[in-house]
Amino acid sequence: MTSEEHPAPPAYSEWYQQGTELARKGRWSEALVLYERCLQVNPDGVEAWHEKAVALNRLGRHEEALEAFERVIDLRVKRELADCGGMNLLGRWGRRTRKPPPQTPPSK
DSSP: OOTTTSOOOHHHHHHHHHHHHHHHTTOHHHHHHHHHHHHHHOTTOHHHHHHHHHHHHHTTOHHHHHHHHHHHHHHHHHHHHHHHHHHHHHHHHTOSSSSOOOOOOOOO
């Protein structure tokens, strides 16, 4: 499950926006709290993980920042693999959309 496949709940979007505004003002500790809230709602939220990593780095918490950046990479790789796998299936179906091929009834 990725953040692109499943829309974020309204709280996630609000907290993410608020975190972004606080980060722009250099209020990294407050922004970090909001990004962590986002991740409680959606642990696979790549964007929130990325912003959390940036905030941790700005706060001088470099080891934690590295761990968060590694999580971003893992999630992005999984997303890419899922997209590639989906495209391979679509290619096998001879389609360009995610709609499955029509089922043909078994021969009698």
